[in-house]
Amino acid sequence: MEKALSNTPALSVIAPMHNEAGGAGVLVDEIAAALSGVDHEIIIVDDASTDDTVSVLKAAGARHPQMRILRHEKNAGQSRAVRTGVLAARAPVIAMLDGDGQNNPADIPTLYTQLMDADDSLAMVAGERLGRQDSAAKKIASRAANGIRRRLLKDGAADTGCGLKVFRRDAFLRLPYFDHLHRYLPALMAREGYQVAFAPVSHRARAHGRSKYTNFGRALVAVRDMMGVMWLNARARQPGRIEEDR
DSSP states (O other), X not given: OOXXXXXXXXXXXXXXXXXXXXXXXXXXXXXXXXXXXXXEEEEEEEOSOSSSHXXXXXXXXXXXXXXXXXXXXXXXXXXXXXXXXXXXXXXXXXXXXXXXXXXXXXXHHHHHHHHHTSOTTEEXXXXXXXXXXXXXXXXXXXXXXXXXXXXXXXXXOSOTTOOOEEXXXXXXXXXXXXXXXXXXXXXXXXXXXXXXXXEEEOBOOOOSSOOSOOHHHHHHHHHHHHHHHHHHHHXXXXXXXXXOOO
């Protein structure tokens, strides 16, 4: 039996899930194993699953007392699930990863160490997938979308679709919230004056369930979201260093 969760862990790991009963328990086991040397909590946000995801998670909770389950009454999407987890998190640093098991939890310590070894100007280390285990059509569509986004937003990100990111909680809470926020985190962090670093991570084939997105569905919202982020960037004004007089 693992030790009980401390009141203020060093790291909160957030994984949104919707109908991931087939792999939910395994993913929690992998996260706990990867972070056995780090004081952490695991927050699974169930986005109104209609299968046995919650039952599987409760069984995993018996093995891992540092795990918490937050449940949405209504399906609200990945970005809202991430925000729900961040708001509930007890740690000052957040690791987020997709709940479908394609991100490898073994990569979390590397990104976490890179962030903690830097000064406070670095707010996020974002994963970039090597050897993507997706269909050819999905990889082509993703490569094209990332290229357009990088040129328009100048965020330096080659793979914003990678769900594995480690960031400072206070920096995330400064960002404007909107649906699909999770795809624009590098640009929005930069908008607030933070530095973002990138690190290669592994990628795995989906072993359970099915994708919640289609190429067509992504394309429908991408143009509108891109215009919105470009507008936000155009309206940003930085105050420089802030000092308090006494």
